[in-house]
Amino acid sequence: MDFNELFKLSYRAINANRLRSFLTMLGIVIGVFAIILLVSIGTGLQTFITNQIAGLGSNLIFVIPGRIGGARTPGGVVSNKLVVADAKTLQLKLKSLANVAPVVSQITTVKYKNRENKGTTIFGTTSNYPKIVQNATIERGSFFSKSQEQSGARSAVIGQTVLNNLFYSQNPIGKRFFIGNNIYTVLGVINKRGAVFGIDQDNVVIIPLSAAQRQFGLTHVNTIFISVNSSSSVSRVKEQTKKILLGHLTEDDFTIQTAESTLSIVSNITNILSIALGGIAAISLLVGGIGVANIMLVSVTERTREIGLRKALGAKRSDILKQFLLEAIMLSLTGGIIGIILGLFGSIVLARFLVSQVTLWSVFIAFGFSVVVGIVFGMAPAIRASKLSPIEALRYE
Amino acid sequence: MKKTNLISLANVTKDYNLGDLTVRVLKGITLKIKNGEFVAIQGRSGSGKSTLMNIIGLLDTPTAGSYYLEETDVSSLKEDELSYLRNKKIGFVFQSFNLLPRATILENVVLPGIYAGENPKERDEKAGNILEKIGLLKHISKRPNQLSGGEQQRVAIARALMNNPDIILADEPTGNLDTKSGQEVINLLKTLHKQGKTIVLITHEKDIAKQADRIIKLTDGRIN
Numbered sequence: 001m002d003f004n005e006l007f008k009l010s011y012r013a014i015n016a017n018r019l020r021s022f023l024t025m026l027g028i029v030i031g032v033f034a035i036i037l038l039v040s041i042g043t044g045l046q047t048f049i050t051n052q053i054a055g056l057g058s059n060l061i062f063v064i065p066g067r068i069g070g071a072r073t074p075g076g077v078v079s080n081k082l083v084v085a086d087a088k089t090l091q092l093k094l095k096s097l098a099n100v101a102p103v104v105s106q107i108t109t110v111k112y113k114n115r116e117n118k119g120t121t122i123f124g125t126t127s128n129y130p131k132i133v134q135n136a137t138i139e140r141g142s143f144f145s146k147s148q149e150q151s152g153a154r155s156a157v158i159g160q161t162v163l164n165n166l167f168y169s170q171n172p173i174g175k176r177f178f179i180g181n182n183i184y185t186v187l188g189v190i191n192k193r194g195a196v197f198g199i200d201q202d203n204v205v206i207i208p209l210s211a212a213q214r215q216f217g218l219t220h221v222n223t224i225f226i227s228v229n230s231s232s233s234v235s236r237v238k239e240q241t242k243k244i245l246l247g248h249l250t251e252d253d254f255t256i257q258t259a260e261s262t263l264s265i266v267s268n269i270t271n272i273l274s275i276a277l278g279g280i281a282a283i284s285l286l287v288g289g290i291g292v293a294n295i296m297l298v299s300v301t302e303r304t305r306e307i308g309l310r311k312a313l314g315a316k317r318s319d320i321l322k323q324f325l326l327e328a329i330m331l332s333l334t335g336g337i338i339g340i341i342l343g344l345f346g347s348i349v350l351a352r353f354l355v356s357q358v359t360l361w362s363v364f365i366a367f368g369f370s371v372v373v374g375i376v377f378g379m380a381p382a383i384r385a386s387k388l389s390p391i392e393a394l395r396y397e
Numbered sequence: 398m399k400k401t402n403l404i405s406l407a408n409v410t411k412d413y414n415l416g417d418l419t420v421r422v423l424k425g426i427t428l429k430i431k432n433g434e435f436v437a438i439q440g441r442s443g444s445g446k447s448t449l450m451n452i453i454g455l456l457d458t459p460t461a462g463s464y465y466l467e468e469t470d471v472s473s474l475k476e477d478e479l480s481y482l483r484n485k486k487i488g489f490v491f492q493s494f495n496l497l498p499r500a501t502i503l504e505n506v507v508l509p510g511i512y513a514g515e516n517p518k519e520r521d522e523k524a525g526n527i528l529e530k531i532g533l534l535k536h537i538s539k540r541p542n543q544l545s546g547g548e549q550q551r552v553a554i555a556r557a558l559m560n561n562p563d564i565i566l567a568d569e570p571t572g573n574l575d576t577k578s579g580q581e582v583i584n585l586l587k588t589l590h591k592q593g594k595t596i597v598l599i600t601h602e603k604d605i606a607k608q609a610d611r612i613i614k615l616t617d618g619r620i621n
C-alpha cells in the first residue's frame with residue numbers, strides 16, 4: 001500500500017471526527033507549547049545572568065555577607081557581621097594588589113520639584129566603583145571623585161528610570177534633588193541596564209559611601225567588590241581576603257566569590273531549572289500522548305468492521321498497522337507543529353516582558369517528541385487493529 | 398475450458414466454543430467445486446452456510462478436515478499468505494454490502510487494487526471499466542448512501558471483480574434486496590459465470606438457488 005493512499009486514509013479519518021481530533025491534538029499542542037516556552041525561559045535566564053556576571057569582569061572578586069551553600073549548611077547561613085570597616089581593612093592590606101569598593105544600600109523615595117520616584121535603591125560606594133565594576137559605565141556627566149567621596153559630598157549618579165521620572169528629557173547634570181530629606185546634586189547618569197523579572201535595574205541612585213552612611217546610618221555592606229590588578233593573582237587575593245576576614249569573623253559570616261565561581265554555580269542552578277521546567281512540560285506532553293492512545297483505541301473499536309472488510313479484501317497485517325500508526329503520528333505531529341508555532345510566538349512575546357530565548361534544540365526535541373509520542377502511543381492500538389481476525393471483525397456490531 | 402477442481406473440501410468440521418459447551422456447526426463437509434462452475438449452497442437459517450463460506454473464502458479456518466484451493470493446502474498458510482490469496486483469487490459479496498460509507502464508489506471499488514499494490518492510474522481506469530460494464534459509471538463519485546440497495550450490491554460486485562479473481566463468493570447477496578433488484582444481482586452473477594468465473598452463491602431461497610448449475614443442499618451442518 002503506497003504512502004499516498006495511507007496518507008489519504010489517515011487524513012480522512014482525522015477529518016471525519018474534527019472535534020475529537022482537535023481535542024486530542026490540543027493535548028499535544030499544550031505539551032509542546034509548554035516545552036518550547038519553558039525551555040526558552042530557562043535558556044533566556046541563563047544567558048541573561050551569564051552576561052551580567054561576565055560583564056562584571058574576570059578579575060573581580062566579591063564578598064557577600066552570610067554563607068551560601070556548603071556541605072554542612074546546604075541552605076546557607078544568614079549573617080550581618082560584614083561591615084564597611086572590613087572593606088577598609090581589606091583595602092589597606094591588599095593595597096598593591098587590588099582595588100576595593102564596598103557597597104551599602106537602602107531603598108527610599110527621591111524627589112525633584114513636585115515629582116517623585118518611589119522604591120529607588122540608593123547605593124553608597126567609593127569613587128573607584130566604576131573602575132571596578134565593568135558593567136557600570138557613565139553615560140553623561142561624571143562619577144564622584146575621591147575627594148568628593150571623602151568629604152561626604154552630597155553628589156549623586158542616577159539611573160535611567162530616575163532620570164526619566166524626575167528630569168524628563170532635561171539635562172539633569174547640576175540639578176539638585178531630594179533623597180529622603182537631604183538635597184543631592186546630580187553629577188552623572190549611568191547606562192541603561194533593563195529589568196530582570198520585573199525588577200527595574202535602572203531605578204537606582206549611586207552616592208558616596210560616606211554620605212550614605214551619614215544619612216541612613218548604614219554599616220552593613222551588601223557586597224564588597226575587589227578588583228584584582230592582575231588576573232594571575234586572583235586566587236592569591238582570594239586566599240588573602242579569606243585570611244584577613246577570618247581574623248575576626250567566622251566562615252558563616254561571609255562568602256567569597258569570583259565571577260567564574262559564580263558563573264558555575266549559576267549555570268548549575270539555571271541548568272537544573274531548565275531541565276525541571278522541561279520535565280514538567282514533558283509530563284503534559286505525556287498526558288497528551290495518553291489522549292492519543294485513548295482516541296486511537298476508540299477509533300480502532302469504531303472501525304472494527306472496516307478493518308475486517310479490508311482484511312477480507314486482502315489487507316495484510318502491516319497494511320492495517322501502518323494505517324492506524326500513521327493516523328496517530330499525524331494527530332500528534334500536527335499538534336506538535338501547532339505547538340511549536342505557538343511556542344515560538346509565545347517566546348517572542350514573552351521576551352518583551354521577561355527573559356526568554358528560543359533555542360533550536362528545543363524546537364527539534366519538541367518536534368521529535370511529538371513524532372515519538374505518536375509512534376509510542378499509536379503502536380498499541382495499531383497492533384491491536386492489525387491482529388483482529390477478519391471474520392470476527394466482520395461480524396462485530 | 399479445462400475443468401479442474403478449484404475448491405476441494407474433505408471432512409471439514411467447524412466447532413464453536415461457547416463457554417464449556419462445544420457446538421459442532423459443520424459436521425464433516427466434503428465437496429468439490431470445479432473451475433467455472435456456478436454453485437448454489439442452499440439451506441435453512443442456522444444450517445452453517447455462512448460458516449462454510451467463510452472457510453471457503455479463507456476468512457476462517459476449519460477445526461478439522463482438509464481444504465485445498467487448487468493445489469494448495471491452505472492449512473499450511475500464514476495469515477499474510479491468506480490475505481494474498483483472498484486478494485488475488487477471491488471476490489466477496491456480502492449480504493450487507495459492506496461498502497465504506499465515507500469513501501466514494503470509485504474508492505470502494507479500487508480497494509482490492511490498492512492492497513494488490515497496483516499503481517493509482519491503472520487501478521482507477523480498471524475500476525472505471527468495471528463500473529461502466531455494470532452500468533454504474535455515472536455514480537462513480539457518489540457515496541454509497543446515495544445509491545439504492547441494488548446499486549450498492551452491484552458496486553460490491555464491481556469491487557469483487559477488481560483483481561479479476563477466479564472465484565466469486567456471494568453470501569445472501571439478495572438478502573437485503575427486493576425481488577426485482579435481487580434478480581438483477583443474480584443476472585449479473587450469471588453473466589460473470591458465462592465469462593468464466595466460478596460462482597459460489599449462498600442463499601436460503603430455493604428460487605434463487607435454482608438458477609445455479611448445481612445446488613448443494615446444507616442441512617444442519619451436513620450436505621445431503
Ligand SMILES: Nc1ncnc2c1ncn2[C@@H]1O[C@H](COP(=O)(O)OP(=O)(O)OP(=O)(O)O)[C@@H](O)[C@H]1O
Nearest residue numbers: 413415422440441442443444445446447448449601
Ligand atoms: N462465532 C460464533 N460463535 C458461536 N456460534 C456461532 C458463531 N457463528 C455461527 N454460529 C452458529 O453456527 C450456526 C451456523 O451459523 P451460520 O451463520 O453459518 O448459519 P447460516 O446458515 O449462514 O444462517 P443464516 O441463513 O441465518 O445466515 C448457527 O447456529 C450459529 O448460531
Ligand SMILES: [Mg+2]
Nearest residue numbers: 446447448568
Ligand atoms: Mg448466513
